Amino acid sequence: MAFIEIRDVTFEYKMATENSDGAGSKSNVGKSDTGKAGSAGNQGKTGNITEVVGKALDGVSLDIEKGEFISIVGRNGSGKSTLAKTINGIFMPSHGTVSVDGMLTSEREKIFDIRSKVAMVFQNPDNQIVSSIVEDDIAFGPENLGIPPVEIRKRVDLALKAVDMYEHRTKAPHTLSGGQKQRIAIAGAIAMMPECIVFDEPTAMLDPMGRTKVLEIIKNLNSKGITVILITHFMEEATQADRIVVMDRGKICKDLTPKELFSDSASVIASGLELPIVAQLARRLRERGIDLEQGILTSDEFAKSIISLSTRRD
């Protein structure tokens, strides 16, 4: 049995009008914790606007093993974020089941066990920090879990060090940069001692320095055995994962290793994605008849194979 099992999950929501770019951007209509399956929001409107039932997720099944690092990619509105939020029971699927370590998210009495096993970091660093003091914010999760104060203190210090923000522990979040705030949010997740962390576009609002640092922390967490689910628009980030899941219109259309995925450039582009620059270069060279090996993804690999090609010709 896999650590996380997503079985045939469909997530329906109502929306006021036909959305021209497909299902999705309104997927979070009032469907939270207490929302029952299929009873999404109050979007009923009058006039010529019709009510449509959209599917943010449409029969999605996925297994994730302990310690894995998977990326979920796809267009805006492809259902990535909705999928992520069903994993820890923030959204409840209209049909299908999600289980974490054998516990179903539909068993409401286990929901806090699930959420302490699967923590989550969101896109906007500002909107997920609850306290005006860094360390108090990190304590928020453990406090909710009813951990004794001394133990919370230990966890907070550990979490702060893990994201390299210990020296900023007494600062006010609004005085920090976006990247630093996001590290605080990650520390808040770490302090819950989860086995898995879901990152929902954690770098989308950061500058390159903040982005690099956050990705470094994510990789580091994974190397310590934490299962990582990373949703991202940046293909260079996605290639860091063991496995990339491509979503389109609420369905999983690819579930491959980075090497496999980016060898099939046509389907990558068809899903609204782009090839990493290295892969684009390699593909164009192959089209010109240069005999490059498949599955080159990093500058290093690319440089090496060019070098070996050039020495072979010498």
Added chain:
Amino acid sequence: MIRDITLGQYFPAESKVHELDARTKIIITFLYIIETFVVNNFLGFLVLAIGLAIVIGISHVPPKFIFRGLKVIIVIIIFTFVLNMFMMDGRVLWHWKFLTITYEGLYRAFFVALRLILLIIGTSMLTLSTKPIELTDGFEKLLSPLSKVGVPSGEIALMMSIALRFIPTLMEETDKIIKAQQARGADFESGNIIKRAKSLIPILIPLFISSFRIAQDLALAMEARCYHGGKSRTRMNQIAFKKVDLIAAIIVLIFFTLATMTRFIDIWHFA
């Protein structure tokens, strides 16, 4: 600029004032507010002002920072000042058409303005020297006897702390929206009142939407971090009264007694 508003903000520093238990500071502030209304003469205000100056001195909060907070409400102070100045009958000092300034009016105007300033500086010392979290923890503890009669003190405290947390965020957001609309030629400074009020719509609607977005995001983030109300929740920071609290309380009470006693000293007498 909007970011300059220091009212309600915390100023991180290490001082005896910062060290006090939030509950002590809340009670003292509460008594202080009452005291500013009990006092009925300038001498009493002098006592309070000296006390306040000492507190500011000990607190290591730069006075500049404190006075910047006053800037925001300067309009209110001037308004009450002017209102009081012209609205009192008594010995005429100056007269022009329907405007009359009397000795009593001027006295009253200064008096009320001073009261307002003392009130604002005094209460802002509470927020400046107390971490918002400690403040809300303090409130929570002070309110906790009420939880037995069904007052959700934990939730109220969390609500307050989140409100405090998002003041700077919303200020920034407002600043951004104002600038974005100004870049589209918006003019908030000219025209009559109706036109000006209308010109606020392009700010208020986006701000409203942003607030909802933030609230929604935050609710999800809190859920993801296992928030489920105050039940079985523990707290990292445990608070306890210390010796310094007792000393502070005694000193403050002496000042308050002195200030109150000035009611009975008749040196600033006027008819």
Added chain:
Amino acid sequence: MYIQVKNLNYTYSKDFPNQTKALDDVSFGIEKNSILGVAGHTGSGKSTLLQMLNGLLRPDDGEIFIGEDCITEKDFPLVNIRKKVGLVFQYPEYQLFEETVRKDVIYGPKNLGIEDEKELEEIARDAISKVGLDYEMIKDRSPFELSGGQKRRVAIAGVIAMKPEVLILDEPTAGLDPESRHELINMIQNIQKNENIILIFVSHNMNDIAKLADKMIVLDRGKIAMEGTPREVFEKKDELNSIGLGVPKVTEIMHRISEEIEGVKTDVLTLDEALEEIARVLND
């Protein structure tokens, strides 16, 4: 130079402990009908600079000339700056507020004093089609029910509708998926070409700067750290790295190859140039 920025200085929170020098003697120029890329970290002074170009902030000292006009002059009317310079902030969709897309787009032009309904209608039609949306389909819809990418286009149309000579975009592609990002970049490029305007854009994406910009400046802690054509700037890879910025991915790759193979050109900015160079190296 059509735009001349001369010795701009600006300090935030003067005389307070958190005083910071946001701009430190910043000078540069921009030619007519060209594209300037601006790179730099959060806090490098970028957004201060953009706001000054739009008259939202006044420098402590220094001047900005646009054509003959000195817009930093105290009595230079703000409305004239806004006519000349259109500024699109980061995540501009958050400033939408009207009931319909059409009304939102003409908010700017109305503020500039255009009142004739017919003219406004034309302006809205023109601006919305320039951002690649179907005017008839979208004009009466609420901006709030559009998709994220559409909202952003409508917001940009709201600035284009003011017909600026200079269009400034602060990270126009932030948060978009790869497909929308490409579309938006192409759209911006087309607008610049067709309107013959000056385009200034801030981006963290060096690939985009390399693709679009005729000239670029790099800001670091309030100073202009580097200035020149992208080719000139990206040649100084180490200098860029030392301020925490990078070069376009293809440039990086060529640098990597040149470490091993002698005589490989590294001043390569586009995929096509890289292809040529690699092919040359392999066929040598």
